Each structure stands twice: as structure tokens, then as C-alpha cells.
Amino acid sequence: MLDHAETADTFPKLLALNAEKRATLPASREKEFGIWQSWTWAEVAAETRQIALGLLSLGFEPEDRVAIIGSNRPHLYWSMVATQMAGGVPVPMYQDAVAEEMVYVLDHAEARFVIAEDQEQVDKVLSVAERLPRLAHILYLNPRGLRNYDHTTLHALSDVQKTGAAAEATHGAALDRRIADAKGADTCVMLYTSGTTGRPKGVVLSHDNILVTARAAAEFDGLEESDSMLAYLPMAWVGDFIFSMGQAYTTGMSVACPESQETMMHDLRELGPSYFFAPPRIFENLLTTVMIRMEDAGAIKKKMFHFFIDHAKAMAEKKKAGEVPSGKEKFLSTLGEILVFGPLKNILGMSRVRVGYTAGEAIGPDLFNFYRSIGINLKQLYGQTEASVFITQHPNDAVELETVGVPTPGVEIKIGDNGEVYYRSPGVFQEYYKNADATTETKDPEGWVATGDAGFIDEGNGQLRILDRAKDVGKLADGKLFAPKYIENKLKFFPNILEAVVFGHDRDSCMAFINIDLNAVGNWAERNNIGYASYQELAQHPKVYEMIGENIRETNRSLAADPMLGHCQITRYLVLHKELDADDGELTRTRKVRRKSIAEKFGDLVDALYDGKDEIYTETEVTYEDGRKGSIKATLKIRNVETFETIGTSDKVAAE
Amino acid sequence: MSHAPVASAADNDADYSAAEEAHGLAARKIGGKMMDIRNITLRFGGVTAIKDVSFDIHEREVRAIIGPNGAGKSSMLNVISGFYHPQDGEVWFRAKKRGALKPHQIAKQGIARTFQNIALFKGMSTLDNIMTGRLTKMKRNMFWQAIWSGPAEREEIEHREAVEKIIDFLEIQAIRKTPVGRLPYGLQKRVELGRALAAEPKLLLLDEPMAGMNVEEKEDMCRFILDVNDEFGTTIALIEHDMGVVMDLADRVVVLDYGQKIGDGTPDEVRNNQAVIDAYLGVSHD
Numbered sequence: 044m045l046d047h048a049e050t051a052d053t054f055p056k057l058l059a060l061n062a063e064k065r066a067t068l069p070a071s072r073e074k075e076f077g078i079w080q081s082w083t084w085a086e087v088a089a090e091t092r093q094i095a096l097g098l099l100s101l102g103f104e105p106e107d108r109v110a111i112i113g114s115n116r117p118h119l120y121w122s123m124v125a126t127q128m129a130g131g132v133p134v135p136m137y138q139d140a141v142a143e144e145m146v147y148v149l150d151h152a153e154a155r156f157v158i159a160e161d162q163e164q165v166d167k168v169l170s171v172a173e174r175l176p177r178l179a180h181i182l183y184l185n186p187r188g189l190r191n192y193d194h195t196t197l198h199a200l201s202d203v204q205k206t207g208a209a210a211e212a213t214h215g216a217a218l219d220r221r222i223a224d225a226k227g228a229d230t231c232v233m234l235y236t237s238g239t240t241g242r243p244k245g246v247v248l249s250h251d252n253i254l255v256t257a258r259a260a261a262e263f264d265g266l267e268e269s270d271s272m273l274a275y276l277p278m279a280w281v282g283d284f285i286f287s288m289g290q291a292y293t294t295g296m297s298v299a300c301p302e303s304q305e306t307m308m309h310d311l312r313e314l315g316p317s318y319f320f321a322p323p324r325i326f327e328n329l330l331t332t333v334m335i336r337m338e339d340a341g342a343i344k345k346k347m348f349h350f351f352i353d354h355a356k357a358m359a360e361k362k363k364a365g366e367v368p369s370g371k372e373k374f375l376s377t378l379g380e381i382l383v384f385g386p387l388k389n390i391l392g393m394s395r396v397r398v399g400y401t402a403g404e405a406i407g408p409d410l411f412n413f414y415r416s417i418g419i420n421l422k423q424l425y426g427q428t429e430a431s432v433f434i435t436q437h438p439n440d441a442v443e444l445e446t447v448g449v450p451t452p453g454v455e456i457k458i459g460d461n462g463e464v465y466y467r468s469p470g471v472f473q474e475y476y477k478n479a480d481a482t483t484e485t486k487d488p489e490g491w492v493a494t495g496d497a498g499f500i501d502e503g504n505g506q507l508r509i510l511d512r513a514k515d516v517g518k519l520a521d522g523k524l525f526a527p528k529y530i531e532n533k534l535k536f537f538p539n540i541l542e543a544v545v546f547g548h549d550r551d552s553c554m555a556f557i558n559i560d561l562n563a564v565g566n567w568a569e570r571n572n573i574g575y576a577s578y579q580e581l582a583q584h585p586k587v588y589e590m591i592g593e594n595i596r597e598t599n600r601s602l603a604a605d606p607m608l609g610h611c612q613i614t615r616y617l618v619l620h621k622e623l624d625a626d627d628g629e630l631t632r633t634r635k636v637r638r639k640s641i642a643e644k645f646g647d648l649v650d651a652l653y654d655g656k657d658e659i660y661t662e663t664e665v666t667y668e669d670g671r672k673g674s675i676k677a678t679l680k681i682r683n684v685e686t687f688e689t690i691g692t693s694d695k696v697a698a699e
Numbered sequence: 700m701s702h703a704p705v706a707s708a709a710d711n712d713a714d715y716s717a718a719e720e721a722h723g724l725a726a727r728k729i730g731g732k733m734m735d736i737r738n739i740t741l742r743f744g745g746v747t748a749i750k751d752v753s754f755d756i757h758e759r760e761v762r763a764i765i766g767p768n769g770a771g772k773s774s775m776l777n778v779i780s781g782f783y784h785p786q787d788g789e790v791w792f793r794a795k796k797r798g799a800l801k802p803h804q805i806a807k808q809g810i811a812r813t814f815q816n817i818a819l820f821k822g823m824s825t826l827d828n829i830m831t832g833r834l835t836k837m838k839r840n841m842f843w844q845a846i847w848s849g850p851a852e853r854e855e856i857e858h859r860e861a862v863e864k865i866i867d868f869l870e871i872q873a874i875r876k877t878p879v880g881r882l883p884y885g886l887q888k889r890v891e892l893g894r895a896l897a898a899e900p901k902l903l904l905l906d907e908p909m910a911g912m913n914v915e916e917k918e919d920m921c922r923f924i925l926d927v928n929d930e931f932g933t934t935i936a937l938i939e940h941d942m943g944v945v946m947d948l949a950d951r952v953v954v955l956d957y958g959q960k961i962g963d964g965t966p967d968e969v970r971n972n973q974a975v976i977d978a979y980l981g982v983s984h985d
Binding site: 187263 | 922929
């Protein structure tokens with residue numbers, strides 16, 4: 044079968060192969076009207092062909108770019124392959140971006156077609172359509188609310204499919220020719236990186252990039268056609284493309300789409316996928332939900348839960364130290380599986396997870412330990428859009444907390460003189476679209492790509508360890524190493540803390556902004572009879588400050604034991620009056636903290652922290668979902684935290 | 700999209716499928732008179748709630764009833780729904796004069812409503828609440844329902860499909876199994892709309908659908924009301940206090956004050972009507 048697979052060097056060819064080899068196996072699933080609908084590979088091939096023929100009927104030219112905007116829907120995934128069949132390039136986009144952000148990508152990618160999920164997306168595109176002279180047609184999936192729109196260049200995808208089905212005779216041969224002519228080196232997809240700085244860049248990836256990388260990683264983990272996964276992360280994100288498209292098409296496994304974003308947890312539980320990916324944030328949210336529910340549970344349940352979780356953690360420690368558990372401990376583990384871990388995994392929808400990954404950001408060690416100790420094979424991988432995701436990943440038998448694993452087969456890595464990690468692989472991107480300067484800056488003539496992350500190879504186990512973004516790693520005024528993300532991750536493990544931003548570069552000490560988790564803190568407030576009218580009021584409540592202060596004190600205590608970062612304990616903090624939001628440019632669309640923008644935007648607050656003030660009045664501009672702007676005024680309190688004597692002295696000075 | 704393996708309930712879903720097939724057509728057409736209210740007078744003992752009011756509602760239009768507090772708006776809605784019987788005047792529905800009706804007869808006529816104060820079964824799930832809206836459509840008797848096999852089961856599946864379509868339409872999939880009492884106010888209002896829609900009404904009466912909502916919830920609700928009107932061709936009569944909402948939504952507006960009609964016309968006409976301005980800004984009544 045592999046021989047066959049190797050000759051299929053593009054997605055359309057792979058689809059044809061799957062339709063033949065796995066005709067009756069499920070390929071796509073979607074929950075609609077409360078029932079899981081599924082399509083076999085043969086059905087997917089037929090549907091996709093109809094879309095492709097429909098596109099040709101609309102005058103689709105080779106090289107045309109098609110923007111795909113919407114949440115994870117089978118039809119949108121098919122549309123991407125249909126675009127490739129017709130000789131074009133799909134450009135999936137973040138559906139929660141506002142029109143202003145979209146217009147840049149649509150214009151830069153020179154999109155001639157847009158395939159949107161619903162009225163909301165169509166409205167956004169139409170509102171900027173006059174600035175997009177190349178845009179010829181807009182297709183939509185969900186007709187709801189669109190009936191009275193002018194349909195000269197607007198089409199329902201179902202209508203286009205119908206036209207396509209009828210156009211087999213006129214366009215079928217041309218389509219087959221375009222499919223046959225495509226090669227592995229041709230552009231497969233263009234993905235715009237959300238970019239922590241500046242304008243997004245269009246990363247051009249070829250079929251070879253995606254398929255070779257996806258295959259290597261799938262073989263590494265032993266993924267098979269019987270595996271299943273839930274596609275719920277943004278389609279514009281390279282990870283979704285490589286998992287839900289690359290690995291699904293190369294292994295033949297089935298990909299399910301949730302009913303809506305809000306029902307994702309339900310759907311996950313019903314589906315019980317065997318392959319699961321989530322950024323640390325999702326794992327954090329899941330844990331927070333579990334912890335909130337445990338707080339509300341009865342005394343016996345609560346006791347049982349904590350007893351077995353502690354037991355599991357102790358066992359994990361033992362296993363790591365190479366000790367063999369006693370008979371009693373083994374018995375307790377089995378009992379724990381029946382009473383706590385099994386049901387918990389079921390609630391989380393992870394009963395059947397064989398391979399689980401987290402990436403995108405460093406995961407808090409405690410968080411990571413929690414999932415592994417209850418028996419979920421959670422591993423880390425390290426990747427980038429420019430690498431078609433996979434750079435390193437954990438092998439099943441050597442999962443280390445602090446590392447991100449060994450290079451994926453086919454990937455070479457090296458550490459630069461400045462501590463930055465470089466890699467070279469079959470997945471290395473072709474270019475940044477229409478941006479030759481950035482391309483040469485990132486990729487040298489020998490094909491090495493700079494990751495922008497500082498790290499080193501762990502001498503003990505030969506795995507890669509990432510410290511922080513190379514540009515974020517700084518030093519305190521006394522020259523000692525300062526790695527903000529490491530501290531932030533420690534803070535974020537507390538369910539009360541949703542997001543933290545730590546400052547300290549070129550300063551005497553570290554200080555922090557804290558974002559409370561409204562779910563966790565709100566629930567806590569309810570249990571403690573603390574009334575509040577708004578997020579702001581809750582955030583500034585003295586009791587909340589007390590609680591957050593205690594969390595930071597704990598963090599300091601554990602930092603004190605870290606030989607490398609003991610001096611990075613937090614001395615002062617404030618709780619922010621608004622949730623950090625991508626719409627306000629404080630987070631990226633993948634929800635990473637935009638350190639620089641935050642430092643600039645909240646400059647007055649940073650100054651107040653370091654000036655030693657007790658409180659500060661501030662006004663902040665906010666953007667609502669529909670793009671309107673408003674402002675929030677608040678007086679924020681600033682508090683000090685106790686720090687601890689560091690254990691073991693640190694003489695590690697930041698690499699310059 | 701229509702991949703559902705469940706057999707379609709031909710007659711029950713006629714409106715839905717017709718609406719679905721018709722998609723892609725030009726602007727919706729407002730038809731002829733659906734309801735004609737002629738010289739209605741309603742008295743509660745010595746209090747005259749409505750005095751000699753006449754107006755009409757056309758097929759597929761959005762008709763708003765506005766007026767200051769105590770103007771008789773809710774009473775008017777109750778007359779339309781058939782809950783109150785006016786002492787004088789006639790109600791003509793689809794070219795037939797309507798006599799005194801029992802509630803189930805009204806429901807069978809194709810009139811459904813939501814309430815100013817939410818009237819849902821708090822302990823039941825969203826799904827079950829909307830399912831109650833299908834009651835008038837259920838054909839099997841209690842015997843079959845109790846046995847719950849064969850025809851009754853098939854019927855239940857058909858109704859469930861219709862309810863799922865409404866859940867999808869109102870985007871409340873995530874709360875399908877949540878007890879309604881645990882939902883925030885705005886969502887409860889949406890569930891109530893769902894229950895009214897479940898009866899597949901020809902005429903939908905909404906009593907202050909946006910009361911107590913924040914801006915975002917109001918915008919959502921506006922969109923749903925317009926979409927109901929648009930997708931299913933449902934005629935809508937609504938009472939609302941938020942003038943912005945009324946001016947945006949309504950095709951025509953009737954204005955009541957102290958039980959009398961003081962204005963009737965398009966939002967623009969009503970806005971410029973001196974009597975209406977006086978009623979709202981307040982002038983002394985001689």
C-alpha cells in the first residue's frame with residue numbers, strides 16, 4: 044500500500060487512492076441536528092469532485108487562490124481539496140478575524156474566490172469587497188439569512204455542487220488533466236501566520252512538504268486508518284491542516300467536526316477520538332472545569348478524587364525514578380482507575396486516546412504531570428508553520444517533562460552560537476508569499492531555518508529543551524537570565540489565573556500582570572457569597588487579590604527551588620481590569636501573549652508597578668466583536684508578594 | 700447538507716422545506732390581509748382597555764404594536780391570540796370571522812406566542828421545552844404514546860427532527876440538554892421563541908421579545924426574528940419598547956395610547972406623526 048501512497052504525491056491523487064482502497068471506511072463526520080453524519084472516502088471523493096467541477100463552471104483558472112473562511116466543516120475541508128483539483132491554491136483564514144484583518148490577507152493572497160461558512164463571514168467579506176478588485180466569486184455553505192442578497196457573484200456551495208455534478212461531461216476531462224498534471228512540488232496551501240509582530244506572512248507549503256512530513260510523523264506514532272480525531276482548532280492554523288488533512292489523507296483515518304464551537308466538549312466525549320491534539324490552553328481549561336466541578340462535589344467524592352490524584356502523581360514520580368511500586372500501590376492504582384481516572388477520562392473524552400499531543404506553547408509541568416498521571420499518553424511536540432509543523436516530538440517511551448522530544452524522522456536540528464534552534468527538513472516551507480526578503484532572512488541557502496526560539500539539547504537524553512522565544516529571553520538588570528514564559532506558565536497552572544504577563548527585562552526584579560479566569564473565580568465568588576456586577580469589579584475585589592497573591596507566593600516558593608530561575612521571583616503584581624483579547628491586539632489569534640504590544644499599551648501600568656505606587660487609574664480602549672470601539676476606566680490596586688531564599692545559586696547569565 | 704437519514708415528515712415540514720427550496724429568490728413579498736381587526740372594544744368591568752381599534756396584519760409582514768405603558772398593547776395581543784374576547788368588534792383571520800375559541804383551537808389555527816415574562820418549564824431541558832411546542836402536531840393518542848413503539852415512535856422521531864432544525868436555527872445546540880432554569884435570561888427568551896416556532900405558526904406573536912436584554916442579546920434576537928420572517932415566511936406581530944428595534948424590524952407600526960389607536964403606518968410615517976410624538980413626550984390631555 045505504501046508504494047501506492049508514494050506515487051500519490053498530491054492531495055487530489057491521495058483522495059482518489061483512498062476512495063479506491065478505503066471506499067467504505069468513514070472519512071468525514073459531522074454532527075448535525077444532534078446526529079453524527081458520516082461520509083465514506085468514496086462519498087468524499089464524489090462530493091469533492093462536484094465542488095471542483097462547480098468551480099471550473101464558474102471559470103476557475105489554474106493558480107487561482109481560494110480563501111476558506113469558517114469553522115471546521117467537512118464541506119470546507121473538501122473545498123480545499125477541490126481547489127487543488129482545479130489547479131488552485133486554498134488559503135484557509137481565521138474565521139474570528141474582523142473584516143479589517145481579513146482584507147489584508149485576501150488582498151495579499153490575491154484571492155479570486157472566497158468560500159465562507161455563513162452569513163457572518165459573507166458580510167465581512169462583502170463589507171471590504173470594493174477594496175478587493177480581484178475577488179470574483181463568493182460561495183457560502185449555510186444559506187441562512189442570505190436569501191435576499193444579490194446573487195450575481197454570490198453562490199450557495201450546494202448550488203455550485205449541483206452545477207458541478209451536471210458539468211461532468213463538459214469539464215470532467217479538463218479536471219482530470221489538471222489533477223494528473225499536478226506534482227508534489229506544486230503549492231499545496233498558503234497559511235498566514237498570525238505573527239506576534241507585524242503583518243501576517245503567507246507561508247507557502249508544497250504537497251511534498253505536507254505529505255512527507257505528515258507521513259513521517261504518522262509512522263513515528265503508528266497512526267492507522269482505524270484512528271479517529273476531532274477537528275476543532277482553527278482551519279487557518281498549520282496544525283489543523285497537517286492533522287485533519289495531511290495525516291488523515293495519508294493514513295486514511297476519519298476526521299470529525301463538532302456541531303459548534305460551544306459543543307466541542309460534548310462532541311469530544313461522544314466521539315472518544317484516539318488521536319487528540321490541543322494547545323496547553325485547552326488542557327488548562329479542561330482541568331479548570333474539572334476542578335470547579337470537584338469543588339462543588341460532595342465531601343466523599345472530593346476526598347476520593349484528591350486521594351487518587353495524589354496517589355497517581357506519586358506513582359508517576361516513582362516510575363520516573365525507576366522504582367517498582369509495591370503490591371498495595373498497584374492495587375490502589377487499579378482501584379483509582381475504576382473509581383476516578385476511568386470516569387474522569389470519560390468525562391474529558393479521552394478514554395480512547397492513544398496519542399495525545401500538546402504544542403504551540405510550553406505546557407506547565409504540573410498540568411502535564413496531571414494528564415500523564417491519570418494515564419493519558421500526552422506528549423509534546425515542537426513545531427512551526429514554516430516546518431509543516433513537525434520539528435521534534437516525544438517518542439512514546441521517552442516522555443520528559445522539560446523537553447519537547449527528539450527530531451521527527453527526516454528532520455535535522457542544530458543550535459546556533461546564540462542559543463537559537465535551527466532545523467532543516469523535508470517540510471521546510473517554499474517561501475513567504477511575495478516577500479523574498481523575509482524568506483532569505485529566515486531560510487539560509489542550505490535550507491536551515493531559524494526558529495526564533497532559544498533552547499539546547501539535553502545532554503542526559505539527547506532531547507531538545509526550549510527555554511523561551513529567543514527575543515523574549517532577556518536578563519535582569521544584574522545580568523541574570525530572565526525567561527518570562529517559564530514563570531507565566533507556572534502561574535497559569537492555578538485555575539484562578541487565566542493569563543499572566545511577567546516583566547523583568549533590564550529591571551531589578553520581576554513583576555506581573557494577572558488576568559483572572561472568570562469561570563473559576565466567578566464560581567469561587569459564588570461559593571463564598573461575594574457579589575460582583577462585572578468582570579472589572581470581581582478582578583479588583585480585595586479577596587481576589589488576596590487569593591491571587593497566595594498563588595503567586597506559591598509560585599515564588601517553587602521558583603526558589605529552580606537552579607536557573609530562582610532569582611525571577613515576582614515581587615509585585617496587579618490584576619488587570621479586562622481580559623486580554625486578540626481583538627485588542629493583546630493576544631495573537633492562536634492566543635499567545637503579545638508581550639511587546641501589552642507593554643506598550645499598558646505602559647502606565649508597568650510604570651506604576653516599578654514606581655512603587657499602591658494603585659493606578661487607567662483608561663483602556665477595547666474593541667467589541669463587531670469592530671466598534673469603547674473604553675474601560677478603572678483604578679487598579681498593586682500589591683507586593685513575599686519572595687523566598689533561593690536554593691542553589693544561579694550564575695547562568697543570559698546568552699546574548 | 701440534507702444528509703439526514705430520517706424520513707421527512709411530509710405535511711408537517713411542508714413550510715420548512717418549501718422555505719428551504721425557495722432559497723435564492725428575490726426579496727420576500729408581503730401578501731394580502733391575513734388578519735383584520737375591526738372596531739375592537741375590550742372592557743374589564745368599568746375599565747375600557749381598548750376602545751374602537753381597527754387595523755390589519757398582512758401575510759409575511761412584521762407588524763409592531765407600540766405605545767406607552769398601559770396603552771393596551773398586551774390586551775390587544777391577547778385579543779389577537781383569542782385569549783380575550785372583545786365586547787365589541789370583529790376579528791377576521793384569513794377571510795373568516797373568528798368566534799370565541801378555546802386555546803387549543805387557536806393553536807391549531809396557526810397562531811403561537813411568547814410571553815412578556817418567560818413561561819417555560821424550568822426543570823425541563825431546552826429540547827423538551829421546544830418539544831412541548833409540537834404537542835398540537837402530535838396525532839397519536841395517549842394509548843400509543845404510552846406504548847411508545849411503532850407509529851408513536853416514528854412520529855416522535857419526526858418531531859425530534861423538526862425540533863433539531865429549530866435548535867440549529869436558533870444556534871442553541873450547546874444547551875440542548877441543559878435545564879432551562881439554569882440558563883441566562885437571554886437564552887431563555889431564545890428557547891421560548893423556539894417553542895413558539897415548534898408549532899410552525901402562520902402568525903407569531905411576540906410580547907416584548909427583547910425586554911431586559913443587553914445590546915448583544917438584542918442584536919441576536921433581532922436577527923432571529925428577521926430570519927424567522929425571511930426563512931419560514933412567518934407573519935410576526937410584536938410588542939416592543941425599544942424604538943430602535945421597532946424602527947429596524949417592523950414593516951408597519953400601529954401606535955396605541957390609552958386604548959385608542961393614534962397612529963398607523965410605516966416606521967417613518969409613525970415617527971413623524973404629531974399625535975405619536977405627543978403621546979411619547981407627554982402633553983396634557985384636556
